[in-house]
Amino acid sequence: MVSNPVHGLPFLPGTSFKDSTKTAFHRSQTLGYRNGYAIARRPTVGIGGERLQFNQLSQAELDELASKAPILTYGQPKQAPPADFIPAHVAFDKKVLKFDAYFQEDVPISTEEHYRIRRVNIYYYLEDDSMSVIEPVVENSGIPQGKFIKRQRLAKNDQGDHYHWKDLNRGINITIYGRTFRIVDCDQFTQVFLESQGIELNPPEKMVLDPYTELRKQPLRKYVTPSDFDQLKQFLTFDKQVLRFYAIWDDTDSMFGECRKYIIHYYLMDDTVEIREVHERNDGRDPFPLLMNRQRMPKVLVENAKNFPQCVLEISDQEVLEWYTAKDFIVGKPLTIFGRTFFIYDCDPFTRQYYKEKFGMPDLPRIDVSKPEPPPVKQELPPYNGYGFVEDSAQNCFALIPKAPKKDVIKMLVNDNKVLRYLAALESPIPEDKGRRFVFSYFLATDMISIFEPPVRNSGIIGGKYLGRTKVVKPHSTVDNPIYYGPGDFFIGALIEVFGHRFVILDTDEYVLKYMESNPTQYSPEALSSIQNHIRKQEAPAPKLENKQNEEDPGMQELEALIDTIQKQLKDYSCKDNINEAFQIYDTEHTGYVDRERFFKICESLNVPVDDSLVKELIRLCSQGEGKINYYNFVRAFSN
Known part of the structure; x- marks a missing residue:
């Protein structure tokens, strides 16, 4: 760069010269853009690129000098002018709080991961209390990243409150639009600002690692060359040799569970296991013969094979540390196969001989697993509730719909x-x-x-x-x-x-x-x-009265004939059985007589046809002196 030849000359009339080296005479820009927002900036050079001389004092020192008042020697000192009002957009301009956070996202359709951890940066703008969430872009992640939530005031609850910088801290969870973010740390400026405001910050936490990302960092799986075990020799030696075990599966502890019997076959030729179900007559189950097809049974799986899709692919030696063998099937001990515990209680004679020669077990016991039938429950009726008869109330205990x-x-x-x-x-x-x-x-x-x-x-x-x-x-x-x-x-x-x-x-x-x-x-x-x-x-006085009437009254034969006639005509009379009882109620002394007024009232209450000519004649013959009627002879006409 060529130096200015007239630099250093005194600025006197006749000594000012035009600098011929200047080629640019534009003014510097005082506005700029950052993240899409217009911000002001102070120019450092003037017209033509000439460096400007600006004050080296800070804004705080300039404010202090502006508000400082000199102390007079004489007289009362003048009051300091009040501090100028500084709006929030000026006081907190370009002051942003930054927090490091993450959230957990479920991955429903994936065989390799069930959830993923996504890191985000939460920015809090002090000038207008707005917030934004930015997710750093990860190369080849396959996920749209960048601006997760644009800058805005975020609602804190349903009452219309918004998040404030006082609500933010390390080691807390915040919920934004139904998604929960965990804040783990913040930058130095945020820490100094919050501590200056009297907020005690929680200790920082470590960022949670994404399990799938860490899995990708592991080295590739190493394959082990299979052993040179001669399976053909095993097939020729143990062909058609099968160990048979009798087992039960007791599931009575669970709801609707029961104790069921099974037969376990262990094929020595290829170390495979088969479980057959024992069906009884009228057991109410579908006649499926096999509970589990013939296959090799894994005993201990590799740690990484817990999430292996076993229902789709076959399990190989790389996913299994140990397989079930013949030594694992022992009479009298439980055996867990695919989460179902079987108890072996017996075996066949060939199995006993094989265990005696192979493992030195001379006598395998036979365990009795039959359960005694519980005693019949005596059904007792509940106490009588007092409604209806006891027989009616007892029917509610015999059937759901009482009869x-x-x-x-x-x-x-x-x-x-x-x-x-x-x-x-x-x-x-x-x-x-x-x-x-x-x-x-x-x-x-x-x-x-x-x-x-x-x-x-x-x-x-x-x-x-x-x-x-x-x-x-x-x-x-x-x-x-x-x-x-x-x-x-x-x-x-x-x-x-x-x-x-x-x-x-x-x-x-x-x-x-x-x-x-x-x-x-x-x-x-x-x-x-x-x-x-x-x-x-009651009948003792009647014959005497009748004899007396026969002796004194020569018309007794007429009375007997009249009674016989009335009995024939009124044989279907409905109240004939109640007539004698009605008269005996009022004849308390059992004299056989009632007064005429009482007699006709009783006949009227019993609907006796007193208007009939034969009945009128009978009343006349039964009437005695003093206004009384002998109801014994009258009742005879209406009795059976």
Whole structure:
């Protein structure tokens, strides 16, 4: 470069000369671009390339000189001017925090790698709190790299908050757009800035290595020349010699598991193993003979062969350190083949002889693996819940869809429409209950009981149905094994307890006596005699009255003929069995007479055809003085 000839001359009038060596007179650029952004830069040379003389002081020293005020000797010192406001884009211009991070990416379709580690650089721009993620380009990686996330403010959560430099540190995870980045380290400027702001940085971490990349760095696999073992000699020596073992696979610990039997064949000619399944009659399994085809069984695999695609390719000697041999099959010890543990409990005679000659095992024991059958579980019914009958509730324990309990159809057909009726009184300390009377109806077909209370005028108690048809449990029976009232429990003077209420039997109808005489085995002698004696007491006055009427009234023959005529005409009358009971309820003294008003009310309640001419004549013949009617002769006309 030619030096300036007029350099050093004094700048005086007449001594300034034009430098003839200058060829460029343009001004230097004060703007530039970096990463696509316009930035200002200070020029170092002037017009024509002449070097500029600029101040060597730093910006901090210049600011200090600008704000420094001289101290006066006399008078109060002047207040220092306030510091100028510096906007963030000026104060933090070109100040960027840099963090080293990585994220893990799954590789679903690959036989060599399951995931990969991708390194990134996270930049935080202090001037506008924006961030960007840049992935360094790796040559021949096959992955689009470079700008991973362009510069922008990144959301931290769903509430609208954004990441700030206070949220960044070493050794933490940050989530950006659903992808988690692990920050491991930062540069020196970032460390100094964060420490100056009072943030305690975590210790740096090592960058995680990509397993596939490290695998590529390993040397190529070395192949070993196979041995010169004579397989032909083994084939000729041990041809058609097979060791047979009997084994079980106990999988009862798992859900729906069971204990199954298998036969293991070991072929001495080529050291292959075959597992056959033992099928039993009606075992419910498909008749597949083989569980595992004949093949060599690896015992110990090479460490790198754990991810080997065994279902696609055959396993060679390079992937296996040790194979299963005959010495591994021992009676009485478990054996694990492809993750399934078999227990060998027996073998055939040829196998015993082979182990005796080859390995010196004279006696191989036979182990009994049969399991005793568990004792039958006694099915106990749960306690009675109180709803319905015990038989109905027990059906819920016998089937998923309960069915109605079976009924005794023969008993229902034989005893259809057979009802035993009793007159009872309520045993109660309440005075108002002393005169209450009830009619018990025992249905022989279903062993059910119903209670009816006849209405009494001006008694203050509403009569009618007192208890619907149901089975009544005896008071001293248990809930799980109830004992119901039967026909033998009803007799004169018997105490019947119905759901906490006690009744005393006072009277019965004639059908009860006939039923007891025809079925004496169901009743005790005392019960049978009590009914017979009570019936005799009721019938005792009747003959005397009839004889007296025959002696005093010459028209008794007319009465008998009229009763016979009414019986023939009204033989299908529906309420004829209840007429005698209705009159006996109101005839408490058993005199055989009721007043006329009560007589017609009873006939009206039972729908007795009193308007019939024959019935009117019968009422006239049965009428006595003092307004009373002899209902014994009247009932005879309507009895069977």
